[in-house]
Amino acid sequence: MVADAPVNGDLFRLDDGEAHVAGVDEAGRGPLAGPVAVAAVILDPARPVAGLDDSKKLTERRREALFPLIQEHALAWRIVFVEPAEIDTLNILQATLEGMRRALSLLEPRPRLARIDGNLVPSGLACAGEAVVGGDGIEPAIMAASILAKVARDRAMHVLHAQWPQYGFDAHKGYPTPAHLAALAEHGPCPAHRRSFAPVRRSLDLGCVVQVPG
Structure with a gap:
């Protein structure tokens, strides 16, 4: 399984520092199998994506439709999988936080601030971090990250289904x-x-x- 997805490098813009705020969210903390997926997204204010919402409130069809739009319109995005063996070694909380660190570290341009869904901010970030409880329902960049993480993980589970x-x-x-x-x-x-x-x-x-x- 691919460990992470490539940055959409053609769409970077470096002239708007205010835009370099990343939203971060995860999918798959509760399952008994498969990876936890973490996504980080820097949205482009000049290219908004209509219809963003908490991924849990969207139908599968709508999430699938938004997935490529987010990738095409964002300044930067990254999806990271933390696999079961590492989850077992670290525990699920620490594995999720590690996935967040990795996703943010791979963004280019680098964010000046990471807004993270939930009540915890990973240590060791290369930028400032801000926990946003319920952020996947109020912060567009976190909404976008929640959609990328959910769709990517669901697709990964379909791959595992073919094997098992x-x-x-x-x-x-x-x-x-x-x-x-x-x-x-x-x-x-x-x-x-x-x-x-x-x-x-x-x-x-x-x-x-x-x-x-x-």
């Missing part, structure tokens, strides 16, 4: 739905599962067979 169809990743995206828990009990975890998460850990404690690539 017995878990139904295309439907529940790795979240602990009854169908996913039943599949986990029947098949045991696969390499895409987060072994530090309690339901996966319990399946290992019960001796469920770990699925390996065929």
Whole structure:
């Protein structure tokens, strides 16, 4: 799986320092499987994207339509995946914060301020950071980041579904739905599962067979 997506370098503008404020959001902290996706976006005030909103309030079709528009119109954007093995090593909170640091560090032009959805700001940022509770509903740059992260992660889960169809990743995206828990009990975890998460850990404690690539 690709670890991060390329910056859309053709659209950078360096003449508007006020515009260099990045919105940051994540998708996939709660699932039992798959990566956590983090996106950072610097929007261009001269090229607004109509219809931005919290990704959770948008239909899948609308998110998919906005995804390329954000990439085309933004001054800069970056999407980073933190994979299950690193999540298990760091824990999900620290893995998410690390993804935010990486996404912001890869933006060019560099932001002068990062507005981050939630109540925590990662340490070690190369710019000032500001936590915005509910930011994915009020801050356009965070809305854009939430859409990029959600769409990118959903697409990644479809890729994992093609490899491990017995878990139904295309439907529940790795979240602990009854169908996913039943599949986990029947098949045991696969390499895409987060072994530090309690339901996966319990399946290992019960001796469920770990699925390996065929």
